[in-house]
Amino acid sequence: MVNGLTNIPPVKFEGRDSKKALSFKYYNPDEMIQGKKMKDYLKFAMSYWHTLCGDGTDPFGSSTIDRDYSGQTPMEKAKTKADVAFALMQILGIEYFCFHDLDIAPTGNSLKELKNNLIEITDYIKGLMDKTGIKLLWGTANCFSHPRYMNGAGTSPQADIFACAAAQIKNAIDATIKLGGTGYVFWGGREGYETLLNTNMEIELDNMAKLMHMAVDYARSKGFTGDFYIEPKPKEPTKHQYDFDVATVVGFLRKYGLDKDFKMNIEANHATLAGHTFQHELNVARVNNVFGSIDANQGDLLLGWDTDQFPTNVYDTTLCMLEVIKAGGFTNGGLNFDAKVRRASYTMEDIILAYISGMDTFALGLKIANKIIEDGRIDEFVSRRYASYKTGIGADIIAGRTNLEELEKYALELPPVEPHPGKQEYLEAVFNNVMFTV
Incomplete structure (x- = not known):
């Protein structure tokens, strides 16, 4: 070893509870x-x-x-x-x-x-x-x-x-x-x-x-x-x-x-x-x-x-x-x-x-x-959020089987549409919940 490396041993994984500076706590x-x-x-x-x-x-x-x-x-x-x-x-x-x-x-x-x-x-x-x-x-x-x-x-x-x-x-x-x-x-x-x-x-x-x-x-x-x-x-x-x-x-x-x-x-x-x-x-x-x-x-x-x-x-x-x-x-x-x-x-x-x-x-x-x-909670939420594109008019949009005239006809017959909540705060809480229970 040269230039300050002579006395430094290979760094090994010792786990999260190790207090040894020259060790990996998570990289295994x-x-x-x-x-x-x-x-x-x-x-x-x-x-x-x-x-x-x-x-x-x-x-x-x-x-x-x-x-x-x-x-x-x-x-x-x-x-x-x-x-x-x-x-x-x-x-x-x-x-x-x-x-x-x-x-x-x-x-x-x-x-x-x-x-x-x-x-x-x-x-x-x-x-x-x-x-x-x-x-x-x-x-x-x-x-x-x-x-x-x-x-x-x-x-x-x-x-x-x-x-x-x-x-x-x-x-x-x-x-x-x-x-x-x-x-x-x-x-x-x-x-x-x-x-x-x-x-x-x-x-x-x-x-x-x-x-x-x-x-x-x-x-x-x-x-x-x-x-x-x-x-x-x-x-x-x-x-x-x-x-x-x-x-x-x-x-x-x-x-x-x-x-x-x-x-x-x-x-x-x-x-x-x-x-x-x-x-x-x-x-x-x-x-x-x-x-x-x-x-x-x-x-x-x-x-x-x-x-x-x-x-x-x-x-x-x-x-x-x-x-x-x-x-x-x-x-x-x-x-x-x-x-x-x-x-x-x-x-x-x-x-x-x-x-x-x-x-x-x-x-x-x-x-x-x-x-x-x-x-799975975050992926499941995202999947549900876009579920309307899996069937019906949403599937037609994804597949390119529709056009503006057809979409206008469909939209004019719809009752009032309420957008679904994004639940950002909930998802961030889920992220933290998982993150701090590793």
Whole structure:
């Protein structure tokens, strides 16, 4: 073990009554839930960027966390970073990880250097994967940090910069395929605008779609059979991003014929920034058949920016896992902890404790979601609420066997109709009743 991990043993499940900090209270990977092992329903992944690269810097202060890995050269340090990543995942029993190209490989002084560094470091990481059995969930390219992308990458007004983004994405796809990843993510960190006074939105959206089509065509030609994801986010760093929320992205995908290859990578904190709940975004994705993967974190509702905190809100994780269960679980996606420790949590143990907290919170949410389904009262109420669509005129509406003229004739002959009560308060009480008797 290296860099503060030497004396930390593997974290084990000890049950809810354990007072041991370095133990799972609810995450029991082999426990069966809805016919699957808990670890298969949750499919936890480590985020390479926040976990190994985040140094606690914020707009008002310098770094508080040591992220200077041992080594004489940038590549040696990248390899040490990979050693730490895999040691950490083994301690936590995490079976997947996710990365941006710049998280794992030194940037170098050119795209050519970055490409060569990416080839070398993925050779090294593949060796660690073969040794440990840890797998890649998805990869992506960081096309937002470099100054060249200040006006966008795929939506840049300059064709040369579009070409640079394409090159980076191509090489990140190669790395993802090489490491056996089952997903590739587009997060449009700069794909948006600050003012329409200098923006041709039509060209930018058309070009973004062209880039995505190129990525799909290239990856499929290389044998990639996994999913492509778009990660919605409404703002930060641009004032208005084109991937605002799930509904916006679904419209984009359908317009440009990308809906057969792309699904959603939904982040909890991004959902709340868009003015939605986490459950809402998951539900919209599920009913539109684009549910794919999840970035697990939470925001602070008192703050208006993306705080990327480790998830501790059991209400949110329960509602999340209800949607995941209804979607049949993950296929190629999983639960990636796109979360970072707070500036004052600067030790390696703090990172492990944060992951334990997040993993336990989702495990508890899964257990409660399963109890809610087994309890049946909420599902039964919803079924009764829409029962009128199972017979008579309702069945005709569902089947498309009627029209406006027929519905008018039917409605004119109806006696006064009283709407049924929604009973929101009752259902929330049922939720609490189940939640606190797990």
